[in-house]
Amino acid sequence: MRRVITILLLILISFLLQSVVFSYENVSGFSPNLMLILTMSFGIMRGRREGLLTGFVCGFLYDIFFGTLIGPYMFLFMIIGYSNGAFHKEYLMEDVMMPVFIIFMDEIVFNTAVYVLSFLLRNRTGIMFYIIHVFLPQIVLTVIATVIIYRFYVWINKYLKKKVGENEIA
Numbered sequence: 246m247r248r249v250i251t252i253l254l255l256i257l258i259s260f261l262l263q264s265v266v267f268s269y270e271n272v273s274g275f276s277p278n279l280m281l282i283l284t285m286s287f288g289i290m291r292g293r294r295e296g297l298l299t300g301f302v303c304g305f306l307y308d309i310f311f312g313t314l315i316g317p318y319m320f321l322f323m324i325i326g327y328s329n330g331a332f333h334k335e336y337l338m339e340d341v342m343m344p345v346f347i348i349f350m351d352e353i354v355f356n357t358a359v360y361v362l363s364f365l366l367r368n369r370t371g372i373m374f375y376i377i378h379v380f381l382p383q384i385v386l387t388v389i390a391t392v393i394i395y396r397f398y399v400w401i402n403k404y405l406k407k408k409v410g411e412n413e414i415a
Contacts, residue, residue, distance in 0.1 A: 248405050252287065252299060255401070259283045260306050275382045277390030280307060281355055284326040285348050285391075286398040290338075293330030300326025321358050325351050338399055341392060348391045352384045 259279040267276030280303040288296025304322030308315045329347055336343065360375055 247408060251401065251405060252295075253302070255283060255398075256280070256299065256302050256306070260303075260310075264310060275379075275386055277386040278352065278355065278383065279390065279394070280304075280322070281325065281351055281387065282348060282391050282394055283398070284322050285329050285344065285351050286395060287402075288326040288329030289332045289336045289344060289347065290398070290402045291330075292333040293327050296326030296328075296330035297323050298326075300324070317358075317362055321355065325354060338403070341395060344395050345388055345391055349384060349388055352387050353380075356380050356383060 259282075263276060263279040267279075284296060284300045284303050287299045300322035301319060303326075304319030305315075307318040307322065312318050329351070332343065332347060356379065360372070360380075364370075364375060365372075
């Protein structure tokens with residue numbers, strides 16, 4: 246129960262930081278995708294099920310506040326969280342390069358889906374403009390934020406595992 250409350254609290258904090266703080270104090274109109282970092286982190290640290298559930302909640306919040314329909318971002322975050330959970334077995338807690346590579350790939354998938362759903366279906370086909378002015382700055386900011394935030398999530402995960410272990414022994 247402690248793990249669920251902690252993850253819900255982290256989702257709420259990430260959402261508030263992304264939608265309130267970084268929307269005003271951002272670099273050239275872009276902010277790191279903290280919800281994607283959270284989904285990726287708990288997907289690779291805890292497995293497919295946890296990545297799927299974290300992606301569900303993050304995507305649902307994203308759909309409610311940033312989307313026009315309920316479902317597309319939720320489905321996208323769930324797919325990303327579930328697929329990141331496949332790396333759970335190969336995951337080393339202290340390794341930062343694997344999460345950086347995974348978040349890089351997740352950002353490509355996320356931004357491609359946003360491009361297709363938001364621009365291409367509306368016959369805005371300026372893909373080079375989108376890649377240069379949206380794709381690349383978003384990816385760079387999210388990768389930099391991952392290097393900084395990921396260690397905090399690892400610390401929280403270790404703490405939660407330790408507390409769950411103590412409760413099972415007692």
